[in-house]
Amino acid sequence: MTTKALLEELHHLIDSKKDNEAILQKVYEILKEDNAEGETDWWDEMTDEQRAQQEKAEEDIRLGRNLVPHEEAMKRAKKWLE
Numbered sequence: 001m002t003t004k005a006l007l008e009e010l011h012h013l014i015d016s017k018k019d020n021e022a023i024l025q026k027v028y029e030i031l032k033e034d035n036a037e038g039e040t041d042w043w044d045e046m047t048d049e050q051r052a053q054q055e056k057a058e059e060d061i062r063l064g065r066n067l068v069p070h071e072e073a074m075k076r077a078k079k080w081l082e
Contacts, residue, residue, distance in 0.1 A: 014027065
């Protein structure tokens with residue numbers, strides 16, 4: 001479905017529920033929450049120390065340092081996942 005078609009269908013569905021305030025309120029809350037989440041950048045919420053750790057991790061990845069195969073990482077994490 002194209003974006004235009006999707007928008008038209010959403011408009012149609014919302015218009016068809018104009019007498020159901022509860023559904024309209026739920027749709028509104030979903031869209032508002034999604035929009036609010038997009039306004040926050042996780043980088044801005046990190047401390048300077050966390051940013052430095054992230055930058056070091058990204059550098060390590062670029063340089064091929066401290067890489068652990070997926071299977072090994074899953075073995076190590078298994079104790080926290082059970």
